[in-house]
Amino acid sequence: MTAAVARASMPMPHRTSTPPPHLSLNTSTRGTPAAIPNKHIPICSPGGLPATPPASPPRQDSLIETSSITYPPNQYCTEYSDDPPVYTITADRMAEALEHMATQPLPNPDQVFPWLHGLHAENQIQLAFFSSRRKSVRKVPNCLRGLTLVKTGGNLNSSKLKGAIAADEILQPASSDPPAFIECDPKDGFSVRNFQIQACKLAMVSDIIVYGDQKTHPNETIALAQRISKAQRQYEARNGFPRCLFNTFMLSDSFSVVQERYPELVATDSTSNMTGNVADFFYWERYEMCKMSTASEISNNVFLGPTPDPGVKSECVGEDAYDMLIEATDLAHVPESRSLRALRMGMERNNRKCAMHMEFPSSGSIMPPTWSHSEVDGLMDMCKWMYELANPQEIRRSKRRKSDDDEAIEMDDIVAPRKFLIHCTDGYTETTLLALAYFMYAEGLPAHDAWVRMHRDKGRNFFAYPSDVALLTVIQCRILEESPRSSLGALNMPPEPNWLSKIDGSLPSRILPYMYLGNLGHANNPELLRELGITRILSVGEALSWGDDLKKRLNWPTENLMMVDRVQDNGVDPLWGEFERCLKFIEAGKQDGGATLVHCRVGVSRSATICIAEVMNELGLSFPRAYCFVRARRLNVIIQPHLRFTYELLKWEEFQRQRRNEPLRRELEWATVAREIALMNKPYSK
Template sequence: MATVCATATRPALTTDQRAPSALSINTSQAGTPRAIPHKHIPYCSPGPRPASRGLDISPGSPPSASQYQETSSLIYPPNGFEKISNDPPVYSITAAKLSHAVEHLATQPLPPTQQVFPWLHGLHAENQLQLQFFVARKKALRRTPKCLRGLTVVKAGGDLSHSKLKGAIAPEEILAPLQVAKDKKSEDGAEFLDADPKDGFGVRNFQIQAAKLSTLSDIVVYGDSRTSKEEALRLARRVSRAQAAWQKKTDTLPFGPRQFNTFVVSNKYDFIETDHPNLISLDSEGCVAHNAMDFFHRERVEMCSMSAPSQISHNVWLGPTPDPTLILDDDKVDPLKALRDYDLMIEASDLAQVPDTKAFSVLEELLEHKANAQLAENAIPQLEFPGSGAIMPPTWSQAEVDGLLATCEWMYKQAHKRLVTHQRRDSKLSLSTETDADGDSDMLDAEAERPKGNRILIHCTDGYTETSLLALAYYMYAEYVPVHDAWLQLHKDKGRNFFAYGTDVALLRSIQPRILQASPKYCGNIMQLCPAFPDWLEKMDGSLPSRVLDYMYLGNLGHANNPALLQELGIGQILSVGEPVSWAKESGTWPKEHLLFVDKVQDNGVDPLTEEFPRCLEFIERGHRNGTKTLVHCRVGVSRSATICIAEVMKELDLTFPRAYCFVRARRLNVIIQPHLRFSYELLKWEELQCQKRGRPLRRELEWATIAREIAAMNKPYSRQ
């Protein structure tokens, strides 16, 4: 039997905004980290090696001397800083000077892409596959770039769940374990991690960026209120020795002046949090600091904003599981009041079973108690229903189909329930007084009915995946529309972005006659029960292309090769990045100027894309001006095309790269966008250009190493490893 709760099934309402622990996504109210259901990381083929395609100039070629651009720093050389340890050297830095140094770094342009790639991909001396693909016989490309100078903040103790400074990492993310370092007989057992992968090929090694950049950084160590100064200094001395060991290992010249230095923050954490809030990412209670950019929090905000509850039928809403602790950017509604707006909540879940009549009876009793104020004000009766993809063909049972239809019928009854009221005896006729067939008013007490019904929210974690089967079935039943019209109307007319499995499409197509015949709007026309399915539905796998902006969709090659579906969605332009559509020559309904193909761009970590941004975005803008929508696609719809969409969102909405990344990631629905390292770095450089065009000074919200680390952490729960 499906779960029915007699009291509020939402947890006690709080205003706590604790951020998830590092390298985890916390989407559960109970605090247990878990991945958002049904999202997955698709495989993206890198394509052939650039040299094999006969390119005249390799995009990975070293730049000329005139192109070199070095990053400056306010703490190098460390003149004017108190030295608190001589061997190894460690300096003291105040929170004020650290704040100035962080701010200065954020205003420095990053080196050009070709200066830092392919080195950032990870070129381990033993990884012949990676070396042959990226550098072949050009050994100069293996060298560590001299143009980078970062600033890495390390927290002594390594607990990043609270008291976290902006961009801070744990010691074990950059330092080799002590035992490993001793086995290698490195200086005093201190050594940086060898982050480059020893085997395999990868263009999305986001997880190694923080460690790689730390070797090219001045490093600042700090501790929270529970960390002693001695512990922070011990860590700083270890870091300083690792810096010296790394410089000896990598320098081709005799060991000279130190290139990078180690500092310890002299101020206590409480002082930093009070007097320099711009440095805080998580406060001492573990809450996200005001205006701090936290990828996990940002993705959740964007997801809930995109799938915010909206009415799809009379008294029936569709949306994400209510989270009163999440404050949206434009949320001016009291979350406690918003939660009380519903009389009944139906949660779609993979673990749920199809409800039976006993479950409905219990719920009706609870709803009656709620109407009579016999339940607490914030107690909302709950019902669970199987999530999308849970009822599988061809093995679905008659009981499952019966339960789906019974749930739709029961929901309709509750949404349209009429409440009995009592009229007062009144000696005068009024507009509210009922009359009989002869026009005489009934002067006696009488029972009257007025429509109201219970307000129902169908919800799941992300607001669009697990609820899709029940939402589509209910909409077909309540509005008397076939499955293909339900799909389009929910997306176009109701503004819902949602994903459903191909098995859901097969199920609803199979049982469509029964759903429509049971509909309260069925008029007895048998011919309407089995309309011909359109051709575009035959090609659908369950997903529509993703609506990123009102005028721009992101999709895969399958979406692009379904022109009838695109026309139904109002999409009149197609931007193909590296993957041409297969029907363009045969179609006369799509003018040539409405198709743009960007050639010679593989997902290989070498081919640049920035130079294609202007014509791609102008193509999208031209369609917008002409009132048509554009589909941007590559093969899978997560890397090349996602990069173009992020660039457009940055330009159109004036967002930084991290915020635009989360914006597009949330709207790509069930698949996770995967712009590789080079594309991501190019987008960070694109942010610099947007600042220049808008006539404002550059100020990055997050640095490259932090961005890469956050992306790796968000993707980790979905990794196949």
């Protein structure tokens, strides 16, 4: 039985460091960040591994080397000890050094790859693949120089500076003698998405600043700084570097001084509150998800959207705007008629003082071929109940008479229409079954029309399980026969379009009004694309397989098809050189008033990279924010451009700022970007 319950809106989970593989971070007592439900990481094949290197991407004539104002160390800093060498640095000098680093151009991709992929001496698969393309691939690039902040104690839930990491992310256990950096390159397997090792790899070629908070004893910071300095000496000797090429510093000012003078460097303050001054991937993904799925009216007085979340500042409307909030959840049962009557009486007694709550089964929970008549009856009763409460004037005008076995509500008792919000955490997954069924019932639409109009005309992005497609297709005759708006019956139902049987429940993801991101299956369903207003197709590394009959019937202009050839998802093939050509193709579609589908095979790496580049270009966003923008709008599939594509997008950000006559200044450094992506993906990893 479904009951009305009082419940609090889900607060945004606190941001906490989640250790990816090979990392062991202190996450304190607040646990790990909650993963957005229903997302998954698809298998992304590297494709054919070519025997010879691909053509090199366009590159600058001169090599780029990163400079730092912390080298030589004694120019602006004071030596604390000489065995091992450790220096002190003030908050002013640290802020200046971080700002200098953020304004330095990154080395070109060819200068740092494949080294950044992780090339362990015992990983024969990884070495064999990359060594056939470059001599001395394991040699540390001499163009890299970073600046790494390490917090003593490792608790990053409070007093966290921008980009700070814990010592156990880079150092072997304290018991190891002599101190040494972690061997972070993976020994086994082949991967071009080793984001989890980047913070450690960059720390080895960085000056390192150690700091503590008000709870840290100075002796702990001194001991940690000395361990790091000894690890640097060992790393230098192993790689043939000059002694003290990279150095260790201790912050001489307290964290409170940094917080007062340089609040833009503080990610989490001393009371464990996020300041909002530093871009946070977890927060921005949830913000963009809430913004993308903001509640909107799909039919008169019935809204669809995410669970109201006071922790995210966006256009999400609070629950007090509705009379009834219907949460779609796996734990719910289809409501019985008596439950609906009780809820209606409760709404009358409540007299709109506060929103009431109920639950309904989520998408994918009514499974074919085992669904029961009672489940379908309950779904129909739910649609009818909602419609009568949302449209009392229309029901009264229709002058329906209640039969002996009809349990319709008495219209004379209704004084005003009721507003409903169908909601779930992400605003689009669990709610799809009920939302589409109600949309069909209230608007008198067959399944295929409801599918397209919900997305195209109502502006809703949604995901549905294949079981939802099957269920709604099977029962659409009954829905339309009982609909107050439909004139269609079983005998005059329109034929099912060819495209409906070809979809797996998902539509291409609308990233911008004129740009969609999808997979090869979407691209090979051109009839669906036309229904959505998609007039151009950009294929990145994967060719279309349209039959001759389909080509002839569709008459799709060849100039509206573009192919980016010889780009596999292998960490070697570049995309940077194709950005301008792809974006011009997308812009042409925008100018024509249509939309472009950008696709590869799975729709998460190559095509996602192009979409991120366009979002950066169109909206002027930094890479971290553009990444979260696209990630949220890819709905249930997690985008995962590999390391090289991600690095190329950071270089693209540099180019964008240059083109807008803005000074170069990265919002986050490469090591931090990679670490955040690894942390975001960890909850979904198997």
